[in-house]
Each structure stands twice: as C-alpha cells, then as structure tokens.
Amino acid sequence: xxxxxxxxxxxxxxxxxxxxxxxxxxxxxxxxxxxxxxxxxxxxxxxxxxxxxxxxxxxxxxxxxxxxxxxxxxxxxxxxxxxxxxxxxxxxxxxxxxxxxxxxxxxxxxxxxxxxxxxxxxxxxxxxxxxxxxxxxxxxxxxxxxxxxxxxxxxxxxxxxxxxx
Amino acid sequence: xxxxxxxxxxxxxxxxxxxxxxxxxxxxxxxxxxxxxxxxxxxxxxxxxxxxxxxxxxxxxxxxxxxxxxxxxxxxxxxxxxxxxxxxxxxxxxxxxxxxxxxxxxxxxxxxxx
Numbered sequence: 671x672x673x674x675x676x677x678x679x680x681x682x683x684x685x686x687x688x689x690x691x692x693x694x695x696x697x698x699x700x701x702x703x704x705x706x707x708x709x710x711x712x713x714x715x716x717x718x719x720x721x722x723x724x725x726x727x728x729x730x731x732x733x734x735x736x737x738x739x740x741x742x743x744x745x746x747x748x749x750x751x752x753x754x755x756x757x758x759x760x761x762x763x764x765x766x767x768x769x770x771x772x773x774x775x776x777x778x779x780x781x782x783x784x785x786x787x788x789x790x791x792x793x794x795x796x797x798x799x800x801x802x803x804x805x806x807x808x809x810x811x812x813x814x815x816x817x818x819x820x821x822x823x824x825x826x827x828x829x830x831x832x833x834x835x
Numbered sequence: 836x837x838x839x840x841x842x843x844x845x846x847x848x849x850x851x852x853x854x855x856x857x858x859x860x861x862x863x864x865x866x867x868x869x870x871x872x873x874x875x876x877x878x879x880x881x882x883x884x885x886x887x888x889x890x891x892x893x894x895x896x897x898x899x900x901x902x903x904x905x906x907x908x909x910x911x912x913x914x915x916x917x918x919x920x921x922x923x924x925x926x927x928x929x930x931x932x933x934x935x936x937x938x939x940x941x942x943x944x945x946x947x948x949x
Contacts, residue, residue, distance in 0.1 A: 677923035
C-alpha cells in the first residue's frame with residue numbers, strides 16, 4: 671500500500687466500544703445510508719449485512735425484476751471485537767482482483783468510543799482501472815463526476831467573482 | 836499565479852471547457868478536435884497550448900504515425916487521487932454520522948453519569 675493513499679475519518683460516539691462494535695456490525699443495515707450514493711441497489715429494497723466472525727463477509731442484497739441480487743462488498747480480514755475490524759473492500763465496478771482495504775478501530779475515549787475508518791489502497795486502482803479505458807463503471811464515474819462537478823462549481827464561482835470585480 | 840488560478844483561467848474559456856469535456860471521454864488527435872469545433876488547426880492549437888501550459892492536458896504521440904499528436908487529460912493537476920480520497924472521506928463521514936446517530940439513539944445513556 672502506498673503511504674498517503676488512505677481516506678481517514680473519525681467520529682466520537684457516546685457508547686462503549688463493545689456497543690459501538692456491535693452496532694457497527696450487527697446493525698449495519700439500520701444505519702448504513704440508503705440511496706444511489708451509498709448502496710449498489712440504490713433505492714431498491716435491499717439489505718446490507720455482515721456474516722460475522724473472522725472469516726466473515728459483508729454483503730449487499732437488493733431486489734430486481736428478476737429476483738434478489740447479492741453482491742459481496744467485503745471479506746473480513748480482522749474481527750477483533752470490541753477493538754478492530756478490517757475488510758477487503760470492493761466496489762461494484764472493480765475488476766476481479768481489484769480491492770481496497772478498510773480498517774475500523776474502536777478506541778475507548780472518556781465516556782464513549784472513537785471510531786476511525788481508514789480506507790486505503792486507492793492508488794493501486796487507476797493504472798488499469800476500467801474508467802481509464804473509457805468503460806465507465808457507475809461508482810467510479812460518480813466519484814470522478816462529483817470531482818468534476820466540484821471543479822466546475824469552483825469555476826463558476828471564480829467566473830462570477832471575476833465578473834463582479 | 837497559483838495552480839488553481841491557472842487551471843481556472845485555462846478553463847474560463849468556453850471552447851477550452853468543451854475540449855476538456857470531450858477529452859474526458861477519450862484522448863483525441865488535435866486535428867479531430869479542430870474539426871469538432873469547426874476551427875482551423877492553428878486556432879485549436881492555441882487553445883491546446885494554453886491547456887497544456889496549465890497542465891490540464893498533455894500530448895502523446897499517437898501509435899503508428901509519429902506525426903499524429905494525441906491530446907489527453909492529465910489528472911495530476913486536479914489532485915486526482917486527493918480528489919478521490921476526499922470523495923471517499925465524504926462518503927465515510929456521512930456513514931459515520933449516521934452510525935453515531937443510530938448508536939447513541941439505541942445504546943446511549945440519556946444522561947452521562949458523573
């Protein structure tokens with residue numbers, strides 16, 4: 671893994687580590703956001719759940735016209751309640767061998783827990799990523815799309831500022 | 836001029852913005868870009884030079900014919916990886932906010948004992 675290619679996000683939650691770990695894993699479907707940006711199935715009926723344990727996996731299912739589809743999002747590589755959970759993480763547009771790495775830590779902090787997600791491995795993707803050859807996977811396109819959207823917004827603001835002056 | 840200023844200045848021209856939009860799909864030879872905009876090659880060449888100087892695009896030699904120069908979008912000036920990571924961080928921030936709200940609602944104590 672390349673240093674500096676991780677996204678790192680932390681949150682303080684006012685519950686003990688054991689509860690935080692439990693909610694994070696067994697209740698994931700209850701808090702994982704819905705909609706296109708967060709679930710492969712978008713707004714279709716579906717579920718995201720862990721098969722718990724050190725050999726476990728993370729799945730998302732969703733309903734289609736021709737039945738229920740199941741996508742394996744991740745494979746658990748570390749399952750150490752209440753401290754740590756690691757996964758190999760794949761988005762729906764990843765090729766067979768492409769994967770990223772998610773590491774979640776639960777650290778006791780005063781009367782609660784600091785939960786930190788470190789999502790790494792992104793720099794390994796671009797070289798032969800489908801998007802680079804014009805085969806745009808939806809998730810990747812959204813990522814790039816929002817990046818370009820931001821740039822275009824910055825541009826519009828810049829132009830508006832220049833017009834004002 | 837900062838990198839961002841230079842990028843934005845290069846993109847402040849509508850033709851150059853459209854060139855960038857076209858190059859998002861795939862790299863293209865300069866001649867093809869000129870034709871797409873109904874422009875003379877020298878006029879297009881001036882736009883491409885500005886884009887190149889701002890670091891937004893780069894030219895490469897196109898395959899068998901070394902005389903054909905193909906333009907492609909560069910990602911580095913946009914802090915490509917940084918851009919993705921910011922998206923990934925925005926994604927996880929949203930998820931963790933939602934996680935926190937749910938965990939505290941269902942497992943949190945109404946009042947923290949002292």
